[in-house]
Amino acid sequence: MRRIGLTLLLLATVALAAPALGTGDDDDSSEIALAPPVDPGPGSVLVARLEVHTINRGSKEYLLAAMDRAESDPEIRALVIIMDTPGGVLEDTRRLVIRMLASETPIITYVGPTGSRAASAGLFLTMAGHVAAMAPGTHTGAAHPVFLGPSQGDDGKEATGKSTQQAMLDKVTEDTVSFIHNIADIRGRNGDWGERAVRESVTVTEDEAIELKVVDLVATSLTDLLAQTEGREVELSDGKRTILRTTGPVIEQTWPLRLRVLYLLTEPSIAYLLLMGGLLGLGIELRNPGLFVPGIVGATCLLLGLFSLSALPVNAVAFLFVLVGAGLVIADLFIPTYGLMTIGGVVALAFGGLFLIEETPEVPVGVSPITVGVVASTALVLGLLIGWLLVRDRDRKVYTGDKGILGARGRMTKPSGGGPDALGRVFVQSERWQAWSAEPIEEGVRVVVRSKDGMILEVAREQAAEG
Numbered sequence: 001m002r003r004i005g006l007t008l009l010l011l012a013t014v015a016l017a018a019p020a021l022g023t024g025d026d027d028d029s030s031e032i033a034l035a036p037p038v039d040p041g042p043g044s045v046l047v048a049r050l051e052v053h054t055i056n057r058g059s060k061e062y063l064l065a066a067m068d069r070a071e072s073d074p075e076i077r078a079l080v081i082i083m084d085t086p087g088g089v090l091e092d093t094r095r096l097v098i099r100m101l102a103s104e105t106p107i108i109t110y111v112g113p114t115g116s117r118a119a120s121a122g123l124f125l126t127m128a129g130h131v132a133a134m135a136p137g138t139h140t141g142a143a144h145p146v147f148l149g150p151s152q153g154d155d156g157k158e159a160t161g162k163s164t165q166q167a168m169l170d171k172v173t174e175d176t177v178s179f180i181h182n183i184a185d186i187r188g189r190n191g192d193w194g195e196r197a198v199r200e201s202v203t204v205t206e207d208e209a210i211e212l213k214v215v216d217l218v219a220t221s222l223t224d225l226l227a228q229t230e231g232r233e234v235e236l237s238d239g240k241r242t243i244l245r246t247t248g249p250v251i252e253q254t255w256p257l258r259l260r261v262l263y264l265l266t267e268p269s270i271a272y273l274l275l276m277g278g279l280l281g282l283g284i285e286l287r288n289p290g291l292f293v294p295g296i297v298g299a300t301c302l303l304l305g306l307f308s309l310s311a312l313p314v315n316a317v318a319f320l321f322v323l324v325g326a327g328l329v330i331a332d333l334f335i336p337t338y339g340l341m342t343i344g345g346v347v348a349l350a351f352g353g354l355f356l357i358e359e360t361p362e363v364p365v366g367v368s369p370i371t372v373g374v375v376a377s378t379a380l381v382l383g384l385l386i387g388w389l390l391v392r393d394r395d396r397k398v399y400t401g402d403k404g405i406l407g408a409r410g411r412m413t414k415p416s417g418g419g420p421d422a423l424g425r426v427f428v429q430s431e432r433w434q435a436w437s438a439e440p441i442e443e444g445v446r447v448v449v450r451s452k453d454g455m456i457l458e459v460a461r462e463q464a465a466e467g
Helices: 002-021 057-072 090-101 121-128 164-187 191-200 206-211 222-229 257-265 268-287 293-310 316-334 340-354 369-395 401-405 462-466
Strands: 044-051 076-084 107-111 117-119 131-134 139-141 203-205 233-235 241-243 250-252 409-414 424-428 431-436 446-453 456-461
Touching: 044 057, 057 076, 057 090, 057 257, 076 117, 076 121, 076 222, 090 121, 090 164, 107 117, 107 121, 107 222, 117 121, 121 131, 121 139, 121 164, 121 191, 131 222, 164 191, 203 206, 257 268, 257 293, 268 293, 268 316, 268 369, 316 340, 316 369, 340 369, 409 431, 424 446, 424 456, 446 462, 456 462
Parallel strands: 044 076, 044 250, 076 107, 107 131, 117 139, 431 456
Antiparallel strands: 139 203, 233 241, 409 424, 409 446, 424 431, 446 456
């Protein structure tokens, strides 16, 4: 009986354990228990603002500094990036996205406030956040790479018949499609729509973005955003889950002066203005040696302009047009052509400025046509004004030197006896001169200067000279 009882007990144990064991081929029946999310507790929230800024070298360094600060400060629980951007440099965007995907601190991307947009490169940053949000009345998308450089002729074709430029754009587009899919897969967003944004430049509003699973929520303000994300679970790059604590103090990531200057210097229009200011300042200094201030300012602007151009794709031929144009305008100061050289120089400046920066998928913005128009108009007005002044000065009566005193009127202070040997004195142009006259002239009589020989003047009575 004892053996029978042990046997029955063993069979019962096996029967109870069988459902839990399952088979090695049935993956659906084996589930690994997930570790509970980490609750870091209350803390502060760091806010970085990319408002009305393009994504370039300066703004990239600003956001990278914010991410480094968020990870290094143990009291910061999340980083919020508030965006209103038309896009920017694709390579700088890649650097930012890679850093965001590897961040050990939750990142919340927010397209706001109302009326803002996260276009082109801004879409990649929006989708790369652990939590993505948009404000009412905002939109995102239109991420197709831009390549608006001068078209190439038949000489620039590959074997497929496509131009080299178009082939490059196709390659960049395919690479960008893969990039947006990778972001979407990691963050659990709609990669198919992201591909359409790259290929077809489609955009969506905040409600459409929620429906298409491009972003996670709509928030009316930063306060509303932080309230909605409080307690939300997110997964970090190492696979660990954490709970967002976003109701603590808000800290602003300020723009240091160094990064503000760097941001401005990497703007194509600013680079063009600095280059023009430098050339103009040096031209003024060459025309008027010894002024120093135009030379110092011009040299500084020229160096800053060259630094800016070193970070941008410069069209060499357009750069030569700018140099030739500036040279013609400056040469008109030395070789008066009454504005003719200035007109030619302004045309060269305008043409060179429009094509100075090659618009590529990496740098989708060039020099603003408005900036080029302002520079060209200013140079034209100044050149024509200088030409008019030169014409006017050409016909103006000389008031200095030997010729300047001829015809001047004065008053006798010592009578002249008549003839070159009977010298008197005359007061002319606030100075006293020795003077002689063909006939005697009494003291106090008004006279006119007829000639000058060294320091002696020949004068005549004013009435006689007028007669």
